Amino acid sequence: MAIIETTSRQFRERQKDFFDMADKGEKVVIRRGRKQSYVLTPVSEEDLYFTPEMIQRIQDAQQEIKEGKSTVIRSKDDLDAFFDNL
Template sequence: MCAKLGAQMAIIETTSRQFRERQKDFFDIADNGEKIVIKRGSKKAYGLTPVEEDDLYFTPQMTARIQ
């Protein structure tokens, strides 16, 4: 894992195995605003970011179906 560099936050990289073993830690880190990249093999990577209320968008059709 990478750490803070001065006043700037570094991107934290982890493997999918480390992520599975320490999910709570990585979720807590993401909740604190850090950027996390989960690497899967040598060619795939995924970003972990919290979903904010503003990120959720429902169409009127989806809302009607939920109700």
């Protein structure tokens, strides 16, 4: 199985394709600039990442979203405004 390498820009443009590749077991490496890279890896409920504490945090976040306590970002301007307000 080959390693699929992409840039962060290409990843943003074709996220679904790269997620599908990772779901099928392909090794996807995303380069960010010249010095940093990331591996796209599917996570399942059986992974250690999903501790009871993490599951509770996710459930709390889902509840906050239902209650409208979230920020919706639909455009670059929304994102810029969000970061400007931090």
